[in-house]
Amino acid sequence: MSEEKRTEIGELGEFGLIEKLSEGFEPGNKETVKGIGDDAAVIDAGEKYTLISTDMLLEGVHFDLAYMPLQHLGYKAVAVNVSDIAAMNGVPKQVTVSLGLSNRFSVEAVELLYEGVKNACTEYGVDLVGGDTTSSGAGLVISVSILGEVAKERVVYRSQAMENDIVCVTGDLGAAYVGLQVMEREKQEYLANPEMQPKLDTYDYIVGRQLKPKARMDIIHEFSELNIVPTAMIDVSDGLASDIFHICKQSGLGVAIYEDKLPIDKQAYETAAEFSIDPNACALNGGEDYELLFTIGQDDFEKIKNHADIHTIGYMQAKGKGKTFVTRSNNVVELTAQGWKHF
Ligand code: ADP
Numbered sequence: 156m157s158e159e160k161r162t163e164i165g166e167l168g169e170f171g172l173i174e175k176l177s178e179g180f181e182p183g184n185k186e187t188v189k190g191i192g193d194d195a196a197v198i199d200a201g202e203k204y205t206l207i208s209t210d211m212l213l214e215g216v217h218f219d220l221a222y223m224p225l226q227h228l229g230y231k232a233v234a235v236n237v238s239d240i241a242a243m244n245g246v247p248k249q250v251t252v253s254l255g256l257s258n259r260f261s262v263e264a265v266e267l268l269y270e271g272v273k274n275a276c277t278e279y280g281v282d283l284v285g286g287d288t289t290s291s292g293a294g295l296v297i298s299v300s301i302l303g304e305v306a307k308e309r310v311v312y313r314s315q316a317m318e319n320d321i322v323c324v325t326g327d328l329g330a331a332y333v334g335l336q337v338m339e340r341e342k343q344e345y346l347a348n349p350e351m352q353p354k355l356d357t358y359d360y361i362v363g364r365q366l367k368p369k370a371r372m373d374i375i376h377e378f379s380e381l382n383i384v385p386t387a388m389i390d391v392s393d394g395l396a397s398d399i400f401h402i403c404k405q406s407g408l409g410v411a412i413y414e415d416k417l418p419i420d421k422q423a424y425e426t427a428a429e430f431s432i433d434p435n436a437c438a439l440n441g442g443e444d445y446e447l448l449f450t451i452g453q454d455d456f457e458k459i460k461n462h463a464d465i466h467t468i469g470y471m472q473a474k475g476k477g478k479t480f481v482t483r484s485n486n487v488v489e490l491t492a493q494g495w496k497h498f
């Protein structure tokens with residue numbers, strides 16, 4: 156009897172699986188400028204490039220309706236897609252929204268979800284132009300596809316960082332992860348004692364970072380005003396370490412990241428301590444901050460050095476020097492990625 160080979164998806168991991176599946180799908184159309192492997196695909200639309208990306212959120216995997224209000228979920232589903240367009244230095248234009256709905260959901264519930272979709276569309280100047288609606292055996296699925304555009308000379312890939320480029324990140328890191336820990340704890344306490352009211356007010360910032368992440372379109376507009384084109388960029392969805400690895404891999408470089416430069420919000424820092432977790436580990440490996448991680452040439456440093464919301468956290472180095480993490484006590488250790496694992 157022949158035994159069929161069976162490989163667990165976990166053995167390859169998410170990125171290994173995508174690599175394997177996409178083998179042999181080399182783009183054949185001349186308009187396909189960039190296919191699989193960046194935050195969005197890049198299509199030559201004549202005068203400009205069109206950007207296209209898609210992201211799916213599943214109940215029980217990406218969100219728990221015990222603490223995720225439906226309006227916020229609708230907003231987040233659009234915002235995380237806008238974030239991928241931002242990561243290409245582009246501007247979002249249209250979305251389609253597809254839903255899988257079980258009979259647990261009422262019309263009113265779906266309307267709430269769409270209030271959030273609408274808020275995000277209004278905030279980011281995006282038109283809802285279609286989608287698909289189907290029933291789901293269990294749970295809620297929301298999948299958004301997004302179109303954006305970028306001037307050809309301003310598109311930014313993950314692959315064009317240069318040695319000695321400065322590594323920058325916007326906003327702060329780790330808060331969305333710590334916010335999730337707070338909501339998980341409150342949920343467990345609520346399940347144990349439904350009389351209890353959740354105590355979330357002292358955690359408002361970090362909980363908001365998890366429930367209602369913003370896409371950093373403000374930064375994209377500033378790049379244009381400051382006349383900066385980053386050499387490489389990605390949005391921080393899986394965690395800083397995991398996401399800088401994509402830039403390293405695709406640019407063929409190593410990196411040095413400095414612990415004392417990691418931007419961590421005070422509430423996130425204190426709450427991490429309350430949970431006995433290392434705030435730096437949250438900043439390095441916690442996902443879903445949706446900040447922009449990018450590299451710029453040394454010549455552009457002057458333009459961003461006084462920016463209140465852009466932090467320089469390291470520099471790109473030759474591949475042979477590896478990916479290093481310089482601790483507060485000046486020890487140089489290997490940077491390891493323990494980002495969000497789907498499998
Ligand atoms: P991001 O985190 O920025 O949304 P992903 O890590 O999800 O990006 O995806 C990385 C790349 O792999 C993207 O170019 C994406 O379009 C592509 N990709 C993901 N899943 C598949 C799939 N099942 N088939 C083909 N391409 C995929």
Ligand code: MG
Binds near residue numbers: 194242
């Ligand atoms: Mg991305």
